[in-house]
Amino acid sequence: MTTAATFEIEYRQYLDPDGHPIGKQLPAIARDLDHLVELYQLMSFTRVFDTKSIALQRTGKLGTYASCLGHEAAHAAIGSAMRPEDVLAPAYREYAAQFYRGVKPRDVLMYWGGDERGNDFSGPRHDFAWSVPIATQCLHAAGSALAFRIRGEQRVAVSVCGDGGSSKADFYAALNCGGAFELPLVLVVVNNQWAISVPRSRQTGARTLAQKGIAGGLHCLQVDGNDLIACREAMDQALERARSGGGASVIEMVTYRLHDHTTADDARRYRDDAEVKAAWQREPIGRLRAYLTRLGAWSDAREEAWKAQCEERVNEEVDAYLSTRAQPVEAMFDHLYGDVPLEIAQQRALAVAREVKHG
Amino acid sequence: MTTAATFEIEYRQYLDPDGHPIGKQLPAIARDLDHLVELYQLMSFTRVFDTKSIALQRTGKLGTYASCLGHEAAHAAIGSAMRPEDVLAPAYREYAAQFYRGVKPRDVLMYWGGDERGNDFSGPRHDFAWSVPIATQCLHAAGSALAFRIRGEQRVAVSVCGDGGSSKADFYAALNCGGAFELPLVLVVVNNQWAISVPRSRQTGARTLAQKGIAGGLHCLQVDGNDLIACREAMDQALERARSGGGASVIEMVTYRLHDHTTADDARRYRDDAEVKAAWQREPIGRLRAYLTRLGAWSDAREEAWKAQCEERVNEEVDAYLSTRAQPVEAMFDHLYGDVPLEIAQQRALAVAREVKHG
Amino acid sequence: MAEITLIEGVTQALAWEMRNDPSVVVLGEDVGVNGGVFRATVGLQEQFGPWRVIDTPLCETSIAGLTVGMACQGLKPVAEAQFEGFIYPMLEHLMCHAVRMRNRTRGRLTCPLVVRAPWGGGIRAPEHHSEANEALFANVPGLRIVIPSSPARAYGLLLAAIRDPDPVIFFEPKRIYRQYKEEVPDDGEALPLDVCFVLRDGRDVTLVSWGATIKETLEAADALEAEGISAEVIDVATIKPLDFDTIHESVAKTGRCVIVHEAPKNVGVGAEIAARLAEQAMYDLLAPVERVTGYDTHIPLFRLEMKYLPPVGRIVEAAKRTLAAS
Amino acid sequence: MAEITLIEGVTQALAWEMRNDPSVVVLGEDVGVNGGVFRATVGLQEQFGPWRVIDTPLCETSIAGLTVGMACQGLKPVAEAQFEGFIYPMLEHLMCHAVRMRNRTRGRLTCPLVVRAPWGGGIRAPEHHSEANEALFANVPGLRIVIPSSPARAYGLLLAAIRDPDPVIFFEPKRIYRQYKEEVPDDGEALPLDVCFVLRDGRDVTLVSWGATIKETLEAADALEAEGISAEVIDVATIKPLDFDTIHESVAKTGRCVIVHEAPKNVGVGAEIAARLAEQAMYDLLAPVERVTGYDTHIPLFRLEMKYLPPVGRIVEAAKRTLAAS
Ligand SMILES: Cc1ncc(C[n+]2csc(CCOP(=O)(O)OP(=O)(O)O)c2C)c(N)n1
Numbered sequence A, B: 001m002t003t004a005a006t007f008e009i010e011y012r013q014y015l016d017p018d019g020h021p022i023g024k025q026l027p028a029i030a031r032d033l034d035h036l037v038e039l040y041q042l043m044s045f046t047r048v049f050d051t052k053s054i055a056l057q058r059t060g061k062l063g064t065y066a067s068c069l070g071h072e073a074a075h076a077a078i079g080s081a082m083r084p085e086d087v088l089a090p091a092y093r094e095y096a097a098q099f100y101r102g103v104k105p106r107d108v109l110m111y112w113g114g115d116e117r118g119n120d121f122s123g124p125r126h127d128f129a130w131s132v133p134i135a136t137q138c139l140h141a142a143g144s145a146l147a148f149r150i151r152g153e154q155r156v157a158v159s160v161c162g163d164g165g166s167s168k169a170d171f172y173a174a175l176n177c178g179g180a181f182e183l184p185l186v187l188v189v190v191n192n193q194w195a196i197s198v199p200r201s202r203q204t205g206a207r208t209l210a211q212k213g214i215a216g217g218l219h220c221l222q223v224d225g226n227d228l229i230a231c232r233e234a235m236d237q238a239l240e241r242a243r244s245g246g247g248a249s250v251i252e253m254v255t256y257r258l259h260d261h262t263t264a265d266d267a268r269r270y271r272d273d274a275e276v277k278a279a280w281q282r283e284p285i286g287r288l289r290a291y292l293t294r295l296g297a298w299s300d301a302r303e304e305a306w307k308a309q310c311e312e313r314v315n316e317e318v319d320a321y322l323s324t325r326a327q328p329v330e331a332m333f334d335h336l337y338g339d340v341p342l343e344i345a346q347q348r349a350l351a352v353a354r355e356v357k358h359g
Numbered sequence C, D: 001m002a003e004i005t006l007i008e009g010v011t012q013a014l015a016w017e018m019r020n021d022p023s024v025v026v027l028g029e030d031v032g033v034n035g036g037v038f039r040a041t042v043g044l045q046e047q048f049g050p051w052r053v054i055d056t057p058l059c060e061t062s063i064a065g066l067t068v069g070m071a072c073q074g075l076k077p078v079a080e081a082q083f084e085g086f087i088y089p090m091l092e093h094l095m096c097h098a099v100r101m102r103n104r105t106r107g108r109l110t111c112p113l114v115v116r117a118p119w120g121g122g123i124r125a126p127e128h129h130s131e132a133n134e135a136l137f138a139n140v141p142g143l144r145i146v147i148p149s150s151p152a153r154a155y156g157l158l159l160a161a162i163r164d165p166d167p168v169i170f171f172e173p174k175r176i177y178r179q180y181k182e183e184v185p186d187d188g189e190a191l192p193l194d195v196c197f198v199l200r201d202g203r204d205v206t207l208v209s210w211g212a213t214i215k216e217t218l219e220a221a222d223a224l225e226a227e228g229i230s231a232e233v234i235d236v237a238t239i240k241p242l243d244f245d246t247i248h249e250s251v252a253k254t255g256r257c258v259i260v261h262e263a264p265k266n267v268g269v270g271a272e273i274a275a276r277l278a279e280q281a282m283y284d285l286l287a288p289v290e291r292v293t294g295y296d297t298h299i300p301l302f303r304l305e306m307k308y309l310p311p312v313g314r315i316v317e318a319a320k321r322t323l324a325a326s
């Protein structure tokens, strides 16, 4: 018997659910308290935003909304580790990552509020739009990374998909390309245990989702997705590796979807309350807060002040969103083609005329 | 640092290129000389058929043809290890596997001769038709295996694709399903180093193609695809495992495409003669013949007699193919729908009338 | 006998056929415990177990390929695409295999499968959840396409689709999933897969539609009637193969035709109907054929989507133009 | 100036544009060292290197997804689908992303990409190598579809397709890849993407076609001329958006129209042309529109394929029917 190849999937976690360090060797980021506070603030701001968005949907002021409750550490790590010139190809709930990169909460609301202008977001103008067609964004990131290689740019493309998304052909295709072209690519699988009603166990026979990267010869790592420090270290290393020509990575961040899939879903139909309760014990924000508080970098007073600030900022964003009038009817046509074909110009004129007549 | 999972890809080879056993422990099949002779005969018959088919194409009597030169051990192992009630979902050049299962050489010729009746082949009526759309057959095998599980049948589905095919989304999708549903499924990757002009090295960053199975939690194995004994043992074990509820496997059989991709291809455009020459040193038929001859199970005299028999049988098949008249024009319509829609019946009548008038 | 909605018609048909034919299996994303994101498969997994109502991994390529494989090996799979906007990864298996299997094996293997998908706009859904892409499939030989527009037709046509020996795309107009209820006897009676439904007799103009816009089309007929114009309303329902004869007969009588659909106009299914009228009914026509359709742009996100979908007014105007022309 | 074939027109356009625009990259299976299975990209990798002429892994989903990603990040990728019959796995990326990117981001991101594919039957190719599936794309907003039928049009239209700021499907009629040569100056001059080509003036009947059947259509015009019938021949070439005006003008003059295409008839692109004539040219038509097309079945394997493709005789007969009708 000869061995053709061996592989090992590493798992990393630095903070236990109560925010106590595990082991002695914490990465440097664990000591950068200012930055950790910034990220803590990002995470808790995002949660305020999330709560508000759900409320807006419940009161008929927003369409279907995909909550990010419980994913904040994963998303904050992704967004904060990237450079502005890198490219993010998100799925549809990575708000913390996007906020860090400059997308405004009002953009997110616009999108779920049924207005294309949400995708014309502020900040990272080269970042991809939200990608509802599951895991397709993974290949867009791969294509971006290929563009960077072709042009010799020191940029990295990052995409995010879910545990369900990691079953989709596109995810596999992306990791295959990542390996074949040695791309500056980081594929993050945010494993929140559920794809709508389908549990992680039904998606695959693989023990970890990280190991899927072995199929393409990628670097693979599994981390505690509720541990900001582990997530961030993993991102830093994968980005650095990608940027310096070391190739593509798959990072599985193991977390939990604490909310329904979207506001259109009712998770009580398919999962136990007990499971959700248990998952709350591991959630990322309290954990980081405990760590920071213990080190004196955060306090109840700061918490209170920050929460108030968050409320205020979120309210501003909501107001901006709510006061944005719908696009005129011709908006349907105005960004369809760069060179407008005659028949589109004609249909546009007809639609405008009808609108004038019938409203 | 915690280890979440470890994996090992085994490589197996029992005969060296000269047909000498490697190591002491040969599998039982290595001692079943009658059966090995049968398989040797299958392989060499297939090569005679292959040579003849290429000649037919060159003389305008066959359309584009995909040679199996060099793949005979892999294909013979696949076909002979399966039970009749198992299902084979082939790609397009696994003739030896199909011949063993009862497909006739004339069926193969009909198909490449541009006649649908080739796919209405004799023998394994439930086997899938040739699959030109790369790797789609892998999912058809997975679907068959799922059907077997649903009905509680002790049957196994086997599909075969190439090194190129193992890049296609469908291959990954199939292995994902194989693991998720714990299917009685064997995915064989016949790695012949080339996908038309694209070398194995450009398809993926993975060290082995076998390791792709790790992505789905499958059993993975790499074997010398020019070693019938290694291929056959691998198939036997994977089939037995699948049949007894042990789940799905990926087997990579490492071989070499000794001919052009098809008769429409000219491999001199993209690969070195030297590489092909070297590969001829490892080809499967001579290797098995040497092994059998050394054990007294085969001889030059038998070889000569057998070759003559092969020529005769192949000529019969070719005659049968060449004397089959084209289908009538209405054949275009007669198998389109089970319940024939009016408009199809009308078009059929028109086509027949035109044929009568204009021929 | 209870009154049921269109989506309940779907559920009722699935349950009937699963009870009566053990080879019928349902598969898709969230079709099991969750009973489908629209609840079309609710209760089925409880009744028939997880091996007949199968939650698949999240991969439409897989669903399509598995479905083809299962169908070739003697099952009658009914696959769900969670939304028609996610059907694209299924195309290779449908186009290269499902619709050809019988033909390419001369009948040796067949693909008696159904792909169901909620279809169309108008429910304020997120991006990619509102497409009406029946035209994608309409040029493809070997396929049937069905779009029911009432609870009874959903029930009867889905039964027929499952029983049909060939692949059927079954699009469910989600906007009218729960629009109204009607009594639908659960008697296992299928409807024919190649006959249009004349929903309303009329003399002056023929209105042809399918799917959710049947609602607006019927309302337009009411509005026209109020003005003394008698409109015949035809629900095509079985988009492919097309029962042109029923449409032709009606147009021969009325001399005028307005085709209504929510998909874009250009090379939509409406084009085929208008083309056949141009070919076969030219001398019957008293006025040019009209198409009232979605615009040739993407259906907008929901703030504007009702401006995209053809409203009653556009249908009425078009009908009146056909009357003015002649 | 050398005379070149249609496929050499493709190669010449790719080379010109790659020389003049560093953002143009070519990718696909076997496009590199091998120069494409039909030799469309021959010599390009030598000239522009392996990072601008990229052999991809064997996965059309990947090719499409990479192409969308590259296009959004400032490149102008020209992807090859090795045959149109293998384009299906590209559909999700094309339909959900490429054709919508500009619209859904209000112009922030765009997809200036081309997907080329050898298209159509008649070369005795194996199964799945002979499809004519332009109708698959024709209902889709935001897309352009081009099918050239001469070396000069291949050159000029491919240049235009690459330069166009939006996604273009560029189908190459492989049956006439090497049918004849003509002089095509390598001057970088693009042709318009929205104008039909009038190949032959005529008075009595308008013959409309595209792709390889332009050959039979022109031959039919010759045959008709021999009988004293003057046929105008239009090569649509830019299938979407459709230049209906040119067709309409011609039919207004001739009063008769025969549409010829090799794809199946039902909801083919011919249906749209016939439908528009029914809507806009009803009073110009002296006879019903005729469509001469592939049958509504799969193109058979090659022993029968020439019985499937519309022959000259069918076109001539249809033209005569339009003359007899009026
Ligand atoms: C191609 C496609 N198929 C189906 C859907 C419907 N859908 C939306 S989200 C979702 C589950 C996604 O699960 P996962 O990838 O784990 O991400 P999560 O929502 O848990 O973050 C499904 C099936 C879709 N959006 N796209």
Ligand SMILES: Cc1ncc(C[n+]2csc(CCOP(=O)(O)OP(=O)(O)O)c2C)c(N)n1
Pocket (backbone or CB within 6 Å): B093, B132, B133, B134, B161, B162, B163, B164, B165, B166, B192, B194, B195, B196, B257, B261, D029, D058, D060, D082, D086
């Ligand atoms: C979906 C699809 N894309 C492209 C092709 C064209 N094609 C035919 S064979 C082939 C290469 C296949 O290589 P591999 O999988 O290694 O199998 P091999 O031919 O070497 O046995 C390609 C690209 C195809 N048949 N199907």
Ligand SMILES: [Mg+2]
Pocket (backbone or CB within 6 Å): A162, A163, A164, A190, A191, A192, A193, A194, A195, A196, A257
């Ligand atoms: Mg999930």
Ligand SMILES: [Mg+2]
Pocket (backbone or CB within 6 Å): B162, B163, B164, B190, B191, B192, B193, B194, B195, B196, B257
């Ligand atoms: Mg190969």
